[in-house]
Amino acid sequence: MSASPNVSRYQKRQNFLIRFGLLLWFSNAILLPVLAVIFALLHPLESHAQPAAAVTPNEMGTGSLLLQTNQDGKYIEAPRLATDVDLDVNGPTARAVLTQAFENTTDKWVEALYVFPLPEDSAVYSLKMIVGNRIVVADIKEKQAARAIYEKARKEGKKASLVEQQRPNVFTNAVANIGPHEKIVVQIEYQQSVRLADGRFSLRVPLVVAPRYSPQGASPITQQADLKAGWGQTKQSPSRKGSDQPISAPLMAPGGDRANPVTLKVNLDAGFPLDDVKSLYHAVKIDKIGDSARRIVLDGDATSDRDFVLEWSAIASNMPSVGLFREHVGKDDYMLAYVMPPAVATPQKAGREVVFVIDNSGSMGGTSIEQARASLDYALSRLEPNDRFNVIRFDNTMTKFFPDSVMATAENIGSARRFVTGLEAAGGTEMLPPLQAALDDSHQANGLRQVVFLTDGEVSNEQQLLDAIAKLRGRSRIFMVGIGSAPNTYLMSRAAELGRGSFTHIGSVAEVNERMRALFDRLENPAVTDVAASFSEKNASLSPNLLPDIYHGEPLVLAARMGKAAGTLTVSGKIGDRPWTISLPLDQASNAKGISKIWARRQIDDAEVNLTLGKISQADADKRILQLALDHHLVTRLTSLLAVDTKRLRPTNAPLTQADIPLQLPAGWDYNKLLGIGTTRDAKADTRHQQAADKSESADGDAELEPISAPAQTSVPLPQTATPGMLLILHGLLALLCGASLLFLALRRNRA
Amino acid sequence: MIVATRLQTIGSAPARSLLTFAAGILIAAGLFLAAQGGWIYAKAALAQLLLERAFAESVISGTPVKPWSWADTWPVARIEVPRLGVSAIALKGVSGQALAFGPGHLDNTPQAGEEGTAVYAAHRDTHFTFLRNIRENDRLRIARSDGQIFTFRVTHMAVARWDEAEIDPDARGVHLVLATCFPFDAVTSGPLRYLVYADLEETTGK
Numbered sequence: 019m020s021a022s023p024n025v026s027r028y029q030k031r032q033n034f035l036i037r038f039g040l041l042l043w044f045s046n047a048i049l050l051p052v053l054a055v056i057f058a059l060l061h062p063l064e065s066h067a068q069p070a071a072a073v074t075p076n077e078m079g080t081g082s083l084l085l086q087t088n089q090d091g092k093y094i095e096a097p098r099l100a101t102d103v104d105l106d107v108n109g110p111t112a113r114a115v116l117t118q119a120f121e122n123t124t125d126k127w128v129e130a131l132y133v134f135p136l137p138e139d140s141a142v143y144s145l146k147m148i149v150g151n152r153i154v155v156a157d158i159k160e161k162q163a164a165r166a167i168y169e170k171a172r173k174e175g176k177k178a179s180l181v182e183q184q185r186p187n188v189f190t191n192a193v194a195n196i197g198p199h200e201k202i203v204v205q206i207e208y209q210q211s212v213r214l215a216d217g218r219f220s221l222r223v224p225l226v227v228a229p230r231y232s233p234q235g236a237s238p239i240t241q242q243a244d245l246k247a248g249w250g251q252t253k254q255s256p257s258r259k260g261s262d263q264p265i266s267a268p269l270m271a272p273g274g275d276r277a278n279p280v281t282l283k284v285n286l287d288a289g290f291p292l293d294d295v296k297s298l299y300h301a302v303k304i305d306k307i308g309d310s311a312r313r314i315v316l317d318g319d320a321t322s323d324r325d326f327v328l329e330w331s332a333i334a335s336n337m338p339s340v341g342l343f344r345e346h347v348g349k350d351d352y353m354l355a356y357v358m359p360p361a362v363a364t365p366q367k368a369g370r371e372v373v374f375v376i377d378n379s380g381s382m383g384g385t386s387i388e389q390a391r392a393s394l395d396y397a398l399s400r401l402e403p404n405d406r407f408n409v410i411r412f413d414n415t416m417t418k419f420f421p422d423s424v425m426a427t428a429e430n431i432g433s434a435r436r437f438v439t440g441l442e443a444a445g446g447t448e449m450l451p452p453l454q455a456a457l458d459d460s461h462q463a464n465g466l467r468q469v470v471f472l473t474d475g476e477v478s479n480e481q482q483l484l485d486a487i488a489k490l491r492g493r494s495r496i497f498m499v500g501i502g503s504a505p506n507t508y509l510m511s512r513a514a515e516l517g518r519g520s521f522t523h524i525g526s527v528a529e530v531n532e533r534m535r536a537l538f539d540r541l542e543n544p545a546v547t548d549v550a551a552s553f554s555e556k557n558a559s560l561s562p563n564l565l566p567d568i569y570h571g572e573p574l575v576l577a578a579r580m581g582k583a584a585g586t587l588t589v590s591g592k593i594g595d596r597p598w599t600i601s602l603p604l605d606q607a608s609n610a611k612g613i614s615k616i617w618a619r620r621q622i623d624d625a626e627v628n629l630t631l632g633k634i635s636q637a638d639a640d641k642r643i644l645q646l647a648l649d650h651h652l653v654t655r656l657t658s659l660l661a662v663d664t665k666r667l668r669p670t671n672a673p674l675t676q677a678d679i680p681l682q683l684p685a686g687w688d689y690n691k692l693l694g695i696g697t698t699r700d701a702k703a704d705t706r707h708q709q710a711a712d713k714s715e716s717a718d719g720d721a722e723l724e725p726i727s728a729p730a731q732t733s734v735p736l737p738q739t740a741t742p743g744m745l746l747i748l749h750g751l752l753a754l755l756c757g758a759s760l761l762f763l764a765l766r767r768n769r770a
Numbered sequence: 771m772i773v774a775t776r777l778q779t780i781g782s783a784p785a786r787s788l789l790t791f792a793a794g795i796l797i798a799a800g801l802f803l804a805a806q807g808g809w810i811y812a813k814a815a816l817a818q819l820l821l822e823r824a825f826a827e828s829v830i831s832g833t834p835v836k837p838w839s840w841a842d843t844w845p846v847a848r849i850e851v852p853r854l855g856v857s858a859i860a861l862k863g864v865s866g867q868a869l870a871f872g873p874g875h876l877d878n879t880p881q882a883g884e885e886g887t888a889v890y891a892a893h894r895d896t897h898f899t900f901l902r903n904i905r906e907n908d909r910l911r912i913a914r915s916d917g918q919i920f921t922f923r924v925t926h927m928a929v930a931r932w933d934e935a936e937i938d939p940d941a942r943g944v945h946l947v948l949a950t951c952f953p954f955d956a957v958t959s960g961p962l963r964y965l966v967y968a969d970l971e972e973t974t975g976k
Contacts, residue, residue, distance in 0.1 A: 380867050381842055414840035446840030476842055476865065736932040737864040737874065740951040740959040741893045743810035748957065750804025757796030764789040 142653040144207035156661035164658035177663040223326040284314040298327040344607035351583040352614040369404035370466040377473035379413040379447040386502040387443040401426035412452035413445030457490040475506030543570035546591035554585035561620035577617040618650035814896035817871035821859035850911040879939040882912040883920040887945040898950035922968035944970035
């Protein structure tokens with residue numbers, strides 16, 4: 019029995035085992051980290067991808083509404099559209115006439131849905147439809163009833179148009195039964211109030227969903243002469259020119275056929291001598307009519323894929339500090355007052371007390387907590403030496419970093435910043451205790467007290483929180499900073515409203531500095547606090563109910579209804595420590611149109627606030643809103659404008675088809691990215707698609723009669739629904755196997 | 771392999787201790803990872819027990835009951851498939867936290883049994899594993915926390931990308947969609963979702 023072959027065999031086997039083991043070890047040493055990295059990357063990717071699109075309709079920019087409409091396979095060909103906006107600015111209000119022309123370029127009867135954004139505070143009050151030489155005037159109706167009548171008219175082949183509010187700033191206009199090659203003109207009138215900030219008046223007309231400006235539009239001079247005449251011009255030229263370019267997709271690629279030419283003109287009567295009038299994003303032609311009046315017309319080759327913004331200011335010496343306007347409607351007078359607080363220089367800024375509350379619960383995990391930390395870090399760096407501050411963090415537990423507010427010394431700020439940097443997201447959300455702690459004002463009694471609340475608002479007890487704010491707010495002002503792509507805007511904006519502060523939304527880390535700077539510029543410069551208003555006459559109904567603080571450069575805007583405009587309106591407040599009052603003689607108000615609608619719109623907002631406060635029930639609020647809307651002819655979440663032509667036009671055997679007006683995405687939006695996967699929808703494919711859709715529709719007579727619903731609500735993004743559990747277990751088992759084999763090897767060698 | 775030969779030449783003692791050390795680390799890491807994976811399943815199963823209790827309580831009290839004090843969400847419905855003998859308690863919302871414990875009801879969709887399309891989503895490898903076994907015409911029973919019970923009949927199944935599912939929450943009629951990730955046996959997460967569509971068949975009161 020020789021030992022050598024045995025030994026060599028043993029040696030060989032050992033060599034092989036060592037190599038095998040090391041191979042495993044190396045592959046694992048490399049493979050496992052790589053897998054771990056990939057796996058770690060997968061997560062943020064998923065969570066990045068989803069919030070981007072998983073925004074609920076309420077958080078979405080107008081542009082994204084469009085995206086969700088384009089999946090319906092039923093589009094045939096979109097009706098061609100032209101749009102004209104005619105604005106009349108008279109003192110504090112702007113009344114707009116929005117005229118849209120629909121031209122059915124197909125040989126079918128179609129239904130068109132047009133989505134248009136309006137400013138938040140706008141009031142839509144009139145709809146007229148022009149069919150040939152007939153004009154149909156719409157009536158305000160309760161929303162459900164209007165919808166039912168519209169559906170009925172549509173099925174019966176009547177021409178009908180319905181304006182609905184989808185969200186406070188997004189309206190849809192549905193037009194049914196547009197005959198082959200027929201043109202229909204729909205005219206909507208709405209009103210918005212002019213914004214005043216930092217001595218500059220401004221007016222914004224959202225044109226993003228509405229259409230691009232067409233360079234081949236008629237000459238501006240002709241347009242401004244007369245709306246109808248101008249309208250005729252602008253409608254004619256593009257349709258002649260574009261008749262050979264069929265619109266195949268409801269959503270058009272940039273640079274594609276511009277089907278929505280826009281014309282726009284503004285008659286500006288500021289009511290005071292004007293200094294400078296300019297349009298921020300579009301080329302305009304400005305004619306001087308008088309000292310205080312201008313006529314502005316959209317000019318040149320401007321593409322209106324962004325909102326139209328007009329700004330104007332008064333000659334410095336004539337800058338109005340108060341404004342008082344009146345409108346008499348029915349038996350009542352409606353008043354609108356602008357009060358600009360005097361600019362009192364405060365040599366030494368009074369110290370404030372600022373309490374920061376940061377949510378580090380589990381729902382803030384990922385980028386949200388980073389945004390919150392960055393925001394708070396910025397905020398802390400902005401504190402002045404004579405400010406007092408405290409930091410409270412909470413999940414289902416809470417920590418007050420200082421037992422009570424402390425002076426903002428470099429040392430205190432430094433330690434607070436270190437504390438904030440170390441915060442990690444974990445645990446549940448109990449927002450009430452930190453809210454109560456932040457509002458606890460038992461120690462300091464004077465001066466400004468501001469609470470800055472950073473959270474995503476993912477809580478269940480919203481009402482409880484709002485109640486707490488209403489009860490405990492005292493002199494504290496609450497500023498909500500909403501973190502993440504989809505914070506609970508309802509809770510945040512209501513909380514800020516009740517807390518007489520503001521709501522700032524931070525959607526990405528990149529936005530932190532800009533948004534927080536804007537917020538802190540405001541926070542550091544409150545002009546007037548403790549604002550109150552009273553009338554010498556009785557029975558004045560004032561809106562808003564809860565008067566906000568006035569910040570630097572912003573006016574206080576009050577709307578009121580009273581039997582007869584007489585007596586005085588007294589506004590009082592505190593500038594720093596000094597009391598301030600101003601009396602406005604109401605009989606000197608100048609006449610302006612649309613004040614009653616501003617008042618009604620604000621009353622509706624007040625009703626919503628009272629509903630939140632629990633002062634009135636849902637039924638009461640709905641009743642009040644419905645009454646206001648019907649009285650003042652406003653489109654709200656409960657009312658719609660409806661026009662139905664009584665003449666039956668569509669032959670019963672010609673099937674109705676739907677088509678959305680093509681919509682343009684806002685500038686800077688990536689068309690392909692927004693569309694998701696289908697990057698290229700070439701015309702042929704679309705045509706095939708449409709033909710197929712067409713066939714299916716003609717085969718199934720009832721299918722096309724489904725109601726068009728708001729595109730804002732037609733699709734739901736689904737969450738990620740796979741756990742990494744199996745992956746983790748597999749990784750774990752792999753590592754275990756490798757470890758065991760190595761161990762085995764080591765032991766074998768040991769024995770050898 | 772160069773290292774391998776070097777290890778041999780250096781001598782066996784340090785190499786051995788290095789190997790043992792590496793093996794120790796690997797085993798520890800393996801145990802940790804496996805435990806983490808296991809914990810996901812354990813959590814999913816355990817949470818359902820607590821949820822079951824909270825749901826029963828909320829049906830009786832008529833108010834939302836949190837399953838544990840620090841929870842961000844609460845049970846809103848029980849989803850049952852009588853043919854398969856499975857059930858799961860669904861939570862409000864579909865945050866990652868909620869889905870770890872049970873199916874989630876999408877906040878921007880109506881409650882099951884209301885006009886429109888209610889959507890529930892859950893993980894394919896925990897609470898909604900049973901979706902793969904669902905067939906057309908199966909009955910789905912949704913018991914809401916207000917005590918009402920709705921029976922839906924499965925009309926069809928489909929696979930779609932998560933952002934192109936074309937689910938209309940305001941559709942006419944009373945509909946239900948159960949959603950989970952697809953394919954079922956995949957280990958990594960992907961963009962596809964498996965959808966089970968159902969229409970209301972019957973309503974049972976309290």
